[in-house]
Structures are given as C-alpha cells and as structure tokens.
Amino acid sequence: MEKDLVFSLIENEKKRESEGFELIPSENYVSKEVLAAAGSILTNKYSEGYPNFEGVPGNAEEKIAEEILPNYRYYGGQENIDRIERLAIDRACRLFNADHANVQPHSGANANEAVYWAWCEPGDKILAMNLGHGGHLTHGSPVTRSAHIYDFIAYGTTPEGDIDYDELEKLAIEHQPKIILIGYSAFMKIPDFKRVAKIGKKIPGCLLMADMAHVAGLIAGGEHPNPLDFGFNVMTTTTHKTLRGPRSGLILSKGNVASPLRKPEKTLENIPILIDRAVFPGTQGGPLEHIIAAKAVAFGEALKPEFKTYAKNIKKNAKVLAEELVKAGFKLCGGGTENHLILANVEESFGVNGKFYEKALDMVGLTLNANAVPGDKGGAFRPSGVRFGTPAMTTRGLGTKEMKQIAVWMKRVMDICVGVGTEENILNAKEELDAIREEVKKLALEYPVPAI
Ligand SMILES: Cc1ncc(COP(=O)(O)O)c(C=O)c1O
Numbered sequence: 529m530e531k532d533l534v535f536s537l538i539e540n541e542k543k544r545e546s547e548g549f550e551l552i553p554s555e556n557y558v559s560k561e562v563l564a565a566a567g568s569i570l571t572n573k574y575s576e577g578y579p580n581f582e583g584v585p586g587n588a589e590e591k592i593a594e595e596i597l598p599n600y601r602y603y604g605g606q607e608n609i610d611r612i613e614r615l616a617i618d619r620a621c622r623l624f625n626a627d628h629a630n631v632q633p634h635s636g637a638n639a640n641e642a643v644y645w646a647w648c649e650p651g652d653k654i655l656a657m658n659l660g661h662g663g664h665l666t667h668g669s670p671v672t673r674s675a676h677i678y679d680f681i682a683y684g685t686t687p688e689g690d691i692d693y694d695e696l697e698k699l700a701i702e703h704q705p706k707i708i709l710i711g712y713s714a715f716m717k718i719p720d721f722k723r724v725a726k727i728g729k730k731i732p733g734c735l736l737m738a739d740m741a742h743v744a745g746l747i748a749g750g751e752h753p754n755p756l757d758f759g760f761n762v763m764t765t766t767t768h769k770t771l772r773g774p775r776s777g778l779i780l781s782k783g784n785v786a787s788p789l790r791k792p793e794k795t796l797e798n799i800p801i802l803i804d805r806a807v808f809p810g811t812q813g814g815p816l817e818h819i820i821a822a823k824a825v826a827f828g829e830a831l832k833p834e835f836k837t838y839a840k841n842i843k844k845n846a847k848v849l850a851e852e853l854v855k856a857g858f859k860l861c862g863g864g865t866e867n868h869l870i871l872a873n874v875e876e877s878f879g880v881n882g883k884f885y886e887k888a889l890d891m892v893g894l895t896l897n898a899n900a901v902p903g904d905k906g907g908a909f910r911p912s913g914v915r916f917g918t919p920a921m922t923t924r925g926l927g928t929k930e931m932k933q934i935a936v937w938m939k940r941v942m943d944i945c946v947g948v949g950t951e952e953n954i955l956n957a958k959e960e961l962d963a964i965r966e967e968v969k970k971l972a973l974e975y976p977v978p979a980i
Pocket residue numbers: 554634635636637638640664666711712713739740741742766776777
C-alpha cells in the first residue's frame with residue numbers, strides 16, 4: 529500500500545532534528561517511553577469527566593494500579609484510563625508538592641485560560657508581566673480571547689532585567705486584582721516568590737498564580753524555587769519544555785480536593801475543585817488520555833534522581849553558553865542567565881536583527897527564535913533579539929565543552945551576517961555556511977536524538 533505523504537515528511541523531520549541542534553528554549557526531546565504512550569491506542573477512548581481523587585496524592589502506585597473506584601465520568605470502559613490518569617495526578621502532585629493536579633489541559637494556553645475562568649468574572653482585573661518585557665501571549669495580549677474577557681494590567685522589568693517589584697506592588701494596591709500572575713517566556717532571573725506572595729496577601733480575594741511553563745523541569749529537578757512552597761495558590765505549566773514530556777498542559781494547586789460534582793463555594797481554599805470544573809466542562813471536552821499517559825510517564829521520569837542531574841546540567845550549560853557569547857561580543861538581556869534561557873540583543877551588539885540571524889543559523893542547523901527585547905522598536909517581525917537555551921541540547925548529552933563550540937559557531941554565523949550586510953544577500957555566503965553546517969552535522973550525529 530502506498531504510504532501517506534505525512535510519513536515521508538516525518539522522516540524528513542527526523543533527519544532535521546538529528547543533523548542539527550535545537551536551541552529553542554521551549555523545546556525538548558522526549559524519551560522512547562513518552563513517545564510510545566503518546567502514540568498509543570489510548571487515543572481511541574472518550575473519557576469526559578474525572579477519575580476518583582480518593583487517596584491522591586501520595587498514594588502508593590501499586591494501590592492505584594489495583595484499585596477500581598467509582599468515577600465521575602460520562603462514558604463506560606474507564607478501568608484502565610482512570611488508573612492511568614490517577615497515576616499522572618499522583619506523580620504530578622509529588623513532583624511539585626501540590627495538593628491537587630489537573631492533568632487534562634491540552635496545552636499551556638488552555639491551562640491558563642481555565643485558571644482565569646475558575647477564579648474570575650468577566651471584567652475582573654489580572655496583573656501580569658508585560659509581553660514586551662518577557663511575559664506570554666496568554667497573559668493579556670490583546671489578540672487573545674482572555675484579554676477580551678478580563679482586564680489585564682501589566683507590570684514590567686527593570687533595566688537590569690529583573691521584575692520591577694515596586695511597580696508590581698504599586699499596581700496591585702491601586703487596582704486590587706483578582707489574580708497576580710508571575711510567569712514568562714523570556715525572563716532569565718529567579719522570581720522572588722516570597723515578596724510577591726506578601727504583596728498578594730494584602731489584596732482581599734487575590735489568587736496567586738505562577739505560570740512556570742518554561743522552568744517546570746528545573747523546579748521538578750530541584751534547581752529552581754517552587755512557587756507553591758511560597759504561598760502561591762496555583763501553578764500552571766506546559767509539560768513539553770524543560771519538563772520533557774508530551775506537548776500539553778498541567779495545573780497544580782493547593783487547597784481542598786473533593787468531588788467536582790457539587791458546585792463549590794468560590795473560595796481560595798476550593799480552588800482545586802473550581803479548576804476541575806473550569807477545565808471540564810468549562811473550557812474543554814474529552815481529555816487526550818494518550819497524552820495524559822505520556823505525561824504520567826514523563827512525570828515518572830522526572831521523579832527519578834537522574835532528572836536532578838539533568839536539571840543541574842541544563843543550568844550549567846546555559847551559564848557557560850552565556851559566558852562564551854558575552855566574551856564574543858553578544859550583549860545579553862539581564863547580563864546572562866539564572867535559568868535555562870538566554871536572550872541576546874543582536875541588533876544592539878552587531879547591527880543584525882533577530883530574524884536575519886535566526887535565518888542564517890537555520891542554514892547551519894542551529895535552530896532558535898527571533899524575539900523582542902524589552903523596549904524593542906523592531907516590532908514582532910523584525911525584533912532585535914534572539915532567544916535560545918539548553919534543555920534540548922542537554923537531553924542529547926552535550927556538556928560545557930560542546931557549549932563552547934556552539935558559541936564559536938554562533939559567532940562565526942554572526943560574522944557572516946555582518947559581512948553580507950542584509951538578509952537578501954545571505955546566499956552570497958552559502959559556501960561558508962555549508963561548511964559550518966557540515967561541522968554541526970558531524971557533532972550532532974555523535975549525540976543522537978533519544979527517541980529516533
Ligand atoms: C509562559 C508560557 N505560558 C504558556 C504557554 C503556552 O503553551 P502552549 O503553547 O502549550 O499553549 C507558553 C508557551 O510557550 C509559555 O511560554
């Protein structure tokens with residue numbers, strides 16, 4: 529039988545991933561086991577509703593594997609699905625010291641939207657980080673649905689690249705938001721959760737929410753503070769970045785865990801139940817149980833001691849890569865990095881915009897993304913910066929020696945960009961770029977992508 533064209537494109541993608549390096553800080557490579565669960569027959573099953581939460585978290589895995597409990601589902605045939613979802617919940621709670629985990633959000637965006645829906649009424653205020661300073665689209669960008677429903681107020685960062693906590697406090701007191709949200713997709717410092725929690729506690733009925741999509745794997749590996757340990761009520765995350773699971777979302781919370789059937793009183797203590805109702809039926813339908821199974825496998829991997837080493841190495845590699853690039857003349861936002869993520873202002877450093885540099889690096893097999901820097905005048909399509917990081921390269925086993933090599937290639941490509949002057953002339957340097965591409969490929973093939 530003729531093979532569907534899709535499979536030949538998947539083969540092409542396997543080659544692309546194998547022969548280059550992924551520097552995009554929000555990407556990673558899953559294990560064979562995570563991939564097997566994500567590609568399993570669990571995709572066949574409908575399971576709207578929830579399993580029974582009794583005994584979760586902190587239950588023994590064997591007990592979960594044996595028990596069949598009455599559930600809150602709308603379809604029959606759930607005996608295996610229930611236990612898989614309970615395993616995912618239990619492991620997520622243990623990993624992040626949470627009272628409750630909702631493992632059903634299809635993505636990070638869905639997770640955030642469900643939390644807003646769980647706690648806010650239309651028109652309520654949410655205080656979140658300015659998108660142009662490193663916040664995320666789902667934190668109030670006018671192009672999102674949430675921004676049409678809620679009133680987002682933005683705090684920014686300081687010239688040194690840290691959160692402007694004084695501004696955050698001033699805005700919180702002035703606007704009395706229903707949610708204070710700490711979260712970002714381009715921020716290189718460790719947030720002061722304690723200070724933010726202190727501010728939030730002064731505002732009646734204010735939910736403290738952290739969107740840790742980028743650093744969840746560092747938290748799981750003990751290399752980053754956990755907002756839930758500092759009085760935050762809720763933590764959302766994606767599961768596919770540093771956490772190295774399937775492409776999906778997760779909501780962790782502190783508070784009462786109970787049947788989602790009865791409509792609970794709207795209190796901060798009841799936030800786990802309110803979240804369950806906001807995910808299903810509030811904002812989603814049937815859960816993706818194959819992806820929930822893959823999340824359970826990934827959480828199991830993250831609970832192992834090896835994951836601590838992985839998280840440590842992500843940070844070590846990021847620090848070395850940042851230091852080498854500074855030596856090579858790159859100006860980094862915030863001066864460097866305290867996590868896995870680096871934001872370089874290439875326009876200011878070399879007069880080359882982020883998109884041009886991204887394209888040139890693509891041609892040698894080094895993938896990253898152009899990104900705005902705080903106060904950027906280049907706009908979304910010609911930003912001054914590039915954003916990159918080390919989670920994926922660290923998964924492949926690269927260490928600090930290889931980070932130095934990556935920095936050398938990045939500088940050589942930058943010199944080529946400066947030499948040709950404009951993006952349109954990049955093909956004039958094809959020979960030089962091809963030579964670097966061969967070097968990249970040689971090293972990349974020495975560090976295979978795990979599940980290929
Ligand atoms: C901080 C943050 N929140 C939410 C999201 C959205 O996640 P998803 O793409 O899974 O919807 C992202 C994705 O990059 C993110 O960085």
